Amino acid sequence: MGTDQAEKEPLRSQTNSNAKKMSIPTFRHSDLRPPPLPVGENSHQTDTESTPLDDASKNRTSRRSMQSTTSSSVTNSTIREITETWTVIALKMKWSIIALSLNGILILFVYNLQNGLNIDIDRAVVANYGGVALELVLLICNIISIWSLEEAASCIFGYLxxxxxxxxLAVCGYLQTPSFSKLAFSQTLSLTSPSRKVLTRISFIWITAEAxxxxxxxxxxTIRAKQFAMFNDVSDCIYFVQDDLTGPVDRGWPTFAAEGGVTEYVFGSSLGYMRSEVPDINVTTAIYPPTLISPLNNGDTIIGLGFSAEIFSTCKCASGINEAAFVAVGVNRDHVNKTISLLTGMKQKMGITFGLEYTDKSIQISNVFSGVNTCGGAGTETILPLVCTTAIYNHNAIMVENTFMTDGTTASIAPDVVKAMEIVGPGNIEKWLAFGLNCLIEGPVSGFLLPPTVPGQVNPLLWWTTPNLIAIDRAAVEAGMETMYSVLFKGSIQRTYTSMATQCPRKNTLNSHVTTMGMLxxxxFVTQIMLAVQMAISLCSIAAFVVWFFSPNPIGPAVRATSESVYLMTLLTSSPHLGVGLNELCNAETYAIWQRLDVICRIGESLDTLEEEIGKIIVDKPSLQLCCWVLLWFAACCSAKLTAEExxxxxxxxxxxxxxxxxxxxKDLATFMAKGYYLITYGATWCRLTxxxxxxxxxxxxxxxxRGWNKVPNFGIGKVQCAVDEAFCVNTMGTHDGYPDIRLYYDGQLLEEYNHGWDKDSIIRFLEHVYEFVKQEHIEAAVPEHIEIMEKVEKEKPAAPAPSREPIHEQIDVIKHLDDNMLDHDRVDEEYYRKELGHQIQDYNDEVKYARITGISVFVCACAMVALFAYSRRSKLSSRYQQVTDRS
Structure with missing residues (x-):
């Protein structure tokens, strides 16, 4: 005893005062037997012979002593304390914490990918393996999120x-089943299983997570990669500036005709932000970057001083070719006569006239088209010309970032994209920009023919005004004119602004090993949805552990039983009731075993060890005391059965x-209680209690x-008969505990389940309280007819209760007990059982329908993936075949 006590004391001293603890043995050695002691050849024997009884007694004493020593040493070595501190519980939720952290990091990572993320890895590596690496990380994150879901489910069901x-107990097998098999597991449970519906519903959480x-x-x-470089080099370039010391100088080049040739190879993105190309903008911003004069690589970028201006055009149809018509659509009165002369001289050939005027804030240019029948008319006398007015304003000196493209040859180097970085200062419109445009168009009033460079097409300066390069489109002409003036804006700066040779900072992509990683x-969108769902699962998983943190009793053994099959088997073998009969199922199907174990049970300390220092964890029925009360009630009922006469x-x-x-x-119930307060009782003719x-x-x-309450609007009582159509009553009541049942409804919705006395006085007292609510509602509604009825009811309120009816049956009060058999075995019972089975079959069909929909959805997604893979594979093979053919 002293030895055992000494061995137990350290176990108690190691426990935390704030921990929930319980000592449990993994197993007991009550049946352990030591081998018999060997008898030596020279063993001493007394002269006195011992009787067989004495020998047996000595052997038993020896075995008990040996057994006690062995059992004590082995058992104490497997005993451990159940210590559930917050630190221990936090370790149990490790996957939930990891899943939350990983999903959060990936959400931020993907968010940054949409704007581009610079990483110090070569572009070829990212392009070839970046997508594979991302998919692997997302799969790992998904698996960890599912593990966190398993942890949370074990915690919740362990607590229950x-x-x-x-x-x-079937929930233990459910949680030990793979994700896609959980739905099938729940479907194999009995139709009357208490957990079948719950497990079926939550199975779709696992299916969604796996999907x-x-x-x-x-x-x-959708992963994209491009080379990125900081400004690690320089390139030779030319700045064009507004030098007030020298002033603008007309160098005579480029000309208007030359700008038409430039337009053939220029890209809209290299001119600035064009309304003809960029959606959701209402004005064009022309940008002129520094001019490059040295070679560079494809994708290289330079930064330097440039200029910008905002351009806005509007176009109208003139009512004729005369002074009044042109002035009405925006042509300067001083320019009208010369404009008409120039337009007439073009003889309906494709051309355009210019009329320029300016202030220190803006430049206004009017253009009249020749040879364009957009506005209608026929012949030289009735033609209706198209007139456009363009304003150029907000001229600034800015820092510009210019990205170039090339196929590797110097001649192919061309600007690709320009971006405005910051404003350096305002530009002078009146002295510099107006002078440059005036020189370029040979103004202020001038006209030019616009012959096509390719037969059948419009001049390149008008390419942005037409969708097919053949005819000008009225819907696109305004944005196209703004693009044309962006080209002329560039030419006027090159022609008249002061040039200055310098070196521009350059991003040399060949000398950089940094990659900008992006995602379409x-x-x-798809990745954020996936991670958001997994983040929600992780948050719910962490929230589920709150029940463990604040549980007054340790639930670790139950949590362990839901996740460890060996431990569950140990609990079943130690159970005095649940483990009985399992040996008969050794050759049975798995679903049959779990159907046998699908019973309500509780995991906790055995009642047999409550008074002992070391307890024992078992799994058993929730309450033996409840069973005893049921047996006592059943015995009492059996001893007081109703006679046939009763x-x-x-x-x-x-x-x-x-x-x-x-x-x-x-069919009338919903209409009957649609408005107001109604007390409804449900009953069945076969029910003795009813x-x-x-x-x-x-x-x-x-x-x-x-009391006159039957005259009060929106207030009433009634009875619903449930003997025939049981399903209607079950669906209406929602929860069905048996008959009779009384429920209070307000406006057709369940307000309260009656839980008071079942005698007349108790129910009337309850109705008195309800009547006060009804009266208050009528007072607030102030409907004259209803107020009049209420006043009449109050005035005629009886002083005495209603007179009692004649006894319905003289022997009714003699019956003081009820039969334990609540049903008479007749056709009504058969109908009842048939409909109850119908409910269960309907629930089963609903579950099968959900399973089929989910299965079809997963199958369709899988087929789409296979088709996409096959198409991409076929495209690669076709491309490879084409390459081989070309080589041949």
Missing amino acids: LCQKSGFS LKLLTPFSAI PEGV KRVLKEAADEADKHIRTIEH QRFTPHWLEVQDEFDH
């Missing part, structure tokens, strides 16, 4: 298994009372009518 009410893996290939194929918007009296009394009770048809209660309900109805 430790509660007094218990939970189905997210199908999105990872879409995320991988579609990939960002059954007849009870049935006749109920049938007679039903003749006077207001019974509501099922038969006993029916005469009391008739008394309630008589008192209700006696």
